[in-house]
Amino acid sequence: MTDKAFHWADETARKIVREKGEKDVYTCASGITPSGTVHIGNFREIISVDLVARALRDAGKNVRFIYSWDDYDVFRKVPANMPKQDELEKYLRFPITMVPDPWGRDSSYARHNEIDVESSLPLVGINPEYLYQTERYRASLYAPGIRTALEKRPELKSILNKFRDDQHKIEGEWWPVSVFCDECNRDDTDIDSWDGEWHLEYHCNLCGFRQKTDLRTAKGVKLGWRIDWPMRWAYEKVDFEPAGKDHHSQGGSFDTSKIVCKEVFNFDAPVTFRYDFIGLKGNAGKMSSSKGNVIDLPTLLKVYTPELVRYMFAGTRPNTEFTISFDLDVIKIYEDYDRTERIAWKIEAAKNEEVYRKERRIYELSQVSGMPAAASYQMPFRHLCNLLQIAGGDIDATIAGLSDIKPEQKAALRARCVCAKNWIEEYAPEDFCFKLREAGETAALSEAEKTAVRELRDSVVSKIEEFDSDKSCAQAIYDAAERAGIDSKALFRAAYDALIGKDQGPRLASFLRAIGKDRLLSILSVY
Ligand SMILES: [Zn+2]
Structure with a gap:
């Protein structure tokens, strides 16, 4: 150590x-x-x-x-x-x-x-x-342990009484054991006697059954x-x-x-x-199995990969209460894990050596079975969710669309895709979810909006693969709005309507680049 x-x-x-x-x-x-x-x-x-x-x-x-x-x-x-x-x-x-x-x-x-x-x-x-x-x-x-407890009844009684207030002191005859009735299986029984060795007599308050039982063969005697x-x-x-x-x-x-x-x-x-x-986000307080609303590990694993589940616990001191989220915070938790991973693999510099070692250790303890051979494919969870929705939920198509992924990174990304898909379908807020329009579907746009969408299509979409960053693409979108003589906000709204039938969506430049030219042109060709 x-x-x-x-x-x-x-x-x-x-x-x-x-x-x-x-x-x-x-x-x-x-x-x-x-x-x-x-x-x-x-x-x-x-x-x-x-x-x-x-x-x-x-x-x-x-x-x-x-x-x-x-x-x-x-x-x-x-x-x-x-x-x-x-x-x-x-x-x-x-x-x-x-x-x-x-x-x-x-x-x-x-x-x-x-x-x-x-x-x-x-x-x-x-x-x-x-x-x-x-x-x-x-x-x-x-x-033998039960017999020891019976032999040390006075000591046990005085220890237990130290922790009880005056109203709840154990008084009179007391036994450290309970017995399940051999006849009706319930534990509503009273001990009648103990012979100082292995034999215990009890009777059942429910069915009246009486028995002298031998601790060495008894099945129903249990310590409190x-x-x-x-x-x-x-x-x-x-x-x-x-x-x-x-x-x-x-x-x-x-x-x-x-x-x-x-x-x-x-x-x-x-x-x-x-x-x-x-705690659960949106459900404060202690989770109790005696109440209806319980989240178990399989439910958590629908939204968080095993590494993420381990990470949440490994990254938090046990005496700290924390909240497990199923809302938009899911995105941030994945981002936090990805950052820890980048630091662990020195893809991103840590503030100092101590931070590096701590993050590296959290990362190690987050792995299911030992350190992987390399860092996983880094794809922000939010972006992955968008890609999945663009692909209509098709995980294979989403992964196939990534030209720079290494074969050994595919299994982990696939697992993350399954969680992202589950999250979108079952937990993500409504305004996070979208479905691309089919080619031929038409949005009810004004003439000015149609003009703007055409300008966007002909001056931005038609050369979308030429932008080397979201930033340069975003600038081209603003320029298109100006040329169409429309407020940029109005152009955004029209574009989202034309693409997904909503008035807002993922950041437009990155969204357009993720959808790709052919798909965009087929959707926007009706304008
Ligand atoms: Zn009974």
């Missing part, structure tokens, strides 16, 4: 090594309860861990990146964006893993949400090792949150795990779990940081 870290992921990697010491393998963890759509706010945690794992690997360390699916958690609430609400209601208090998939695609509701994530993460270069907590609990892997989390840190020997600000509040579950981890499970809690929420 270089002496100076230029990126927050490298800073965190150094901190992990400093605090945890030299190790053969560093375990980095992330996880979630798949109780609903895993949205882009949850994705921030996953990619934060991926970035730190990459920083550790780049420093020559071995890394195990585990992603825990907490699918043995209880199904508490039906999210508003799920189909078959009534059907799902019937499974409240079941473990999520036993709730059927309302879409009928996968083996369970949990599995459906898991597969949506597992199938999209590799697209952005993230490949963790998935741990399924249902399997692990049912295989009794955690029986704030005990389960640190038990698993100790079990997996986790060195790093970030958490959202809901868990990282003062006295929140991270603080509690940290003490439980040390005092009950005799393990030092992982290095951590707090990551902030993600």
